[in-house]
Amino acid sequence: MKKVLQIIMFVLILLLAYLVYSGMFSKPIFYEEHIEGFPVAFIKETSDYRSAERVRNDVYLRLLEKGFQTERGFGLFLESPLGGKIEDITYYAGMILTEEQFELMMHEDTFIDFTMLYPGDSVVASFAYKTHLSSPFATIKVYSRLQKYLAEKKLQRGAVIEIYDLQKNEILFISSTQIVLPLSPRESAD
Numbered sequence: 001m002k003k004v005l006q007i008i009m010f011v012l013i014l015l016l017a018y019l020v021y022s023g024m025f026s027k028p029i030f031y032e033e034h035i036e037g038f039p040v041a042f043i044k045e046t047s048d049y050r051s052a053e054r055v056r057n058d059v060y061l062r063l064l065e066k067g068f069q070t071e072r073g074f075g076l077f078l079e080s081p082l083g084g085k086i087e088d089i090t091y092y093a094g095m096i097l098t099e100e101q102f103e104l105m106m107h108e109d110t111f112i113d114f115t116m117l118y119p120g121d122s123v124v125a126s127f128a129y130k131t132h133l134s135s136p137f138a139t140i141k142v143y144s145r146l147q148k149y150l151a152e153k154k155l156q157r158g159a160v161i162e163i164y165d166l167q168k169n170e171i172l173f174i175s176s177t178q179i180v181l182p183l184s185p186r187e188s189a190d
Contacts, residue, residue: 022133028125028142028173030149035174037118039102040074042094044113049077052093053135056164059094062112068105070095073164076117076179096163119161120178123149127171129164135171142173150175 041063045055056073063070076092097105097114105114125146127138143160150157158177165172 018131019133022131023128023137023141024133026128026137026141028127028138028145030123030125030145032153033122033124035119035122035124035176037116039097039099039105039114039116040092040094041068041070041097041105041112041114042074042076042092044090044092046088046090049089049091052077052091052162055093056095059112063095066108068097068101070097070101071165071167072096074117075162076159077162078159117161117179119174119176122174122176122178123153123155124175125149125173127173129166129169129171135164138171138173146173146175 041059043055043059045051047055052075056075060070060073073095074093077089078091079089094112102114102116105112123146125142127142128134129138139162146160147157149155156177158175159179161172161174161176161179163172163174
């Protein structure tokens with residue numbers, strides 16, 4: 001019996017260490033910055049907030065099939081996922097491109113939309129990405145603190161761009177009232 005309890009305690013300690021490492025007790029770092037535009041390939045989706053990762057992965061795989069290697073995923077959300085509504089929200093999710101990839105995409109026949117995003121003056125929150133669990137921890141911690149930060153600074157909340165940068169092992173949340181919704185060549189033709 002004593003051996004079983006020791007094993008259970010050991011497993012619980014390992015689980016707690018993993019949760020702590022993943023960011024369970026981490027705090028996001030907030031700062032203000034002017035962010036220049038960057039090119040993105042995306043899919044516009046109306047679904048559950050949690051589906052954005054699947055959509056990002058889908059865009060990643062489609063780009064990879066066309067020979068485009070990308071390292072940073074993004075999601076553009078008009079509503080906070082903590083506002084009670086996480087189902088049937090419209091968002092844009094995909095991958096951030098290099099300037100060279102963006103130029104090449106303009107000549108590709110593809111079913112992925114692409115555009116430039118210009119956040120401008122923004123409030124940025126940074127959160128370490130260490131494991132797959134870092135993403136939900138970041139979402140809960142950033143969105144809950146973002147409203148407080150904006151109220152203290154007397155700033156207005158805008159759309160939020162979430163950037164998943166696996167090379168830098170960080171998740172950035174960029175809130176800006178200056179973001180213009182992505183307008184792809186196909187959307188402008190409608």
